[in-house]
Amino acid sequence: MGHCVVPEAEAILDKEFPVLDKGFVRLVDYMGGDERAVQSARVSYGGGTKSYREDAGLIDYLLRNSHTSPFEQIVLTFHVKLPIFIARQWVRHRTARLNEISGRYSVMKDDFYIPAPADVSLQSEDNKQARSEEALEAGAAEKIRTAFAEGQKAAYTAYTGFVDEGIARELARINLPLSLYTEMYWQIDLHNLFHFLHLRMHPHSQREIRLYAETMFEITKKVAPRCCESFERHILGGVRFSSEEVAEIKRRLGGDEVAGSLSGKALDRFEEKLKQGKQI
Numbered sequence: 001m002g003h004c005v006v007p008e009a010e011a012i013l014d015k016e017f018p019v020l021d022k023g024f025v026r027l028v029d030y031m032g033g034d035e036r037a038v039q040s041a042r043v044s045y046g047g048g049t050k051s052y053r054e055d056a057g058l059i060d061y062l063l064r065n066s067h068t069s070p071f072e073q074i075v076l077t078f079h080v081k082l083p084i085f086i087a088r089q090w091v092r093h094r095t096a097r098l099n100e101i102s103g104r105y106s107v108m109k110d111d112f113y114i115p116a117p118a119d120v121s122l123q124s125e126d127n128k129q130a131r132s133e134e135a136l137e138a139g140a141a142e143k144i145r146t147a148f149a150e151g152q153k154a155a156y157t158a159y160t161g162f163v164d165e166g167i168a169r170e171l172a173r174i175n176l177p178l179s180l181y182t183e184m185y186w187q188i189d190l191h192n193l194f195h196f197l198h199l200r201m202h203p204h205s206q207r208e209i210r211l212y213a214e215t216m217f218e219i220t221k222k223v224a225p226r227c228c229e230s231f232e233r234h235i236l237g238g239v240r241f242s243s244e245e246v247a248e249i250k251r252r253l254g255g256d257e258v259a260g261s262l263s264g265k266a267l268d269r270f271e272e273k274l275k276q277g278k279q280i
């Protein structure tokens with residue numbers, strides 16, 4: 001069977017989905033969809049596409065049992081505009097292919113990220129890698145936003161000054177801040193995209209990258225809706241338990257209210273997982 005055309009994906013090709021104040025995600029191209037996962041899984045015994053229900057069942061079976069290679073047959077190419085501090089987190093995902101704008105070749109645009117007032121928070125007290133969930137009071141948040149904007153303006157004025165003086169672009173740019181927007185083409189197969197989305201849609205991920213991941217998931221649903229449904233059911237909405245936690249669940253199911261081997265932070269983490277599961 002030849003090229004898969006997915007009308008819902010065709011309809012959003014090239015459309016910019018805004019993220020943050022100046023960023024976006026755009027689906028540039030795709031190869032395959034639900035149908036491709038099914039075709040490639042059935043190739044081993046020569047069976048073609050069956051009923052819609054059987055195909056959805058097969059996709060769910062494959063995902064549930066980590067038969068991941070059919071999902072690698074589906075490929076998506078995105079154009080992403082994002083602040084450099086997010087790009088640094090993004091490029092840790094090594095299974096994608098990317099091409100980024102060159103600050104050696106081009107003059108960087110005057111595009112900087114400033115968090116919305118509701119996103120300006122203090123350092124979290126219980127998570128060293130996160131911000132508090134409570135936003136700063138409006139006046140204090142505005143002061144921080146103004147300071148960000150002034151710093152960005154000063155850095156960009158110095159940058160363009162260097163460029164105008166003929167200083168090499170690869171040097172002129174070195175004092176530009178991490179809040180500067182960059183752009184890249186990013187291509188990845190669906191199996192590895194699910195891995196990226198699982199990590200980056202998680203509440204422990206930084207809010208800004210989470211917003212990109214959530215937008216990309218909405219786009220991916222247009223390309224391969226059945227695969228996304230199974231991913232949501234088994235991975236995104238699922239929770240992994242340790243052997244001690246499984247023992248605790250069995251004890252509770254058996255109606256045994258006596259405290260088990262879990263205590264302190266391990267017990268807190270377990271309760272947190274149960275709450276996470278309930279929300280979905």
Ligand SMILES: Cc1cc2nc3c(=O)[nH]c(=O)nc-3n(C[C@H](O)[C@H](O)[C@H](O)COP(=O)(O)OP(=O)(O)OC[C@H]3O[C@@H](n4cnc5c(N)ncnc54)[C@H](O)[C@@H]3O)c2cc1C
Nearest residue numbers: 089092093094095096129192195196199200202204205206
């Ligand atoms: C909430 C959060 C906090 C983080 N904090 C930090 C931090 O403080 N510091 C930091 O440095 N990073 C941090 N990271 C990045 C994290 O450690 C991973 O580098 C990143 O999430 C990419 O994951 P990955 O390697 O599984 O993904 P990918 O690179 O996409 O790889 C997918 C899978 O392919 C395999 N693989 C790919 N390439 C190789 C290879 N060369 N060799 C062997 N196996 C390979 C691995 O099995 C891997 O799991 C953080 C990530 C998250 C989500």
